[in-house]
Amino acid sequence: MSDDADNEYKRAHRELHDAMNALREIQGNPPVPYRESNTSLIHEPPFCSFCGKGANSVRKLIAGPNAFICDECVALAAEIMADD
């Protein structure tokens, strides 16, 4: 994998992020701060945005538009929601 391809990927990722924020603005939502891609072409697989566990350490990793959540965090969130 060349650095050029990686830089191109990061640029595209950034553009996608800006486009998403433009859309959020139209919908009246606050913009999301930019974070450099965790899923760069030359880096490791994605990890849970909540607990930080890698895709290999959890049973399931669910992908959202700008984040990932693992099955353990989903179960924890469901527990918290059930408390109400």
Ligand SMILES: [Zn+2]
């Ligand atoms: Zn998690």
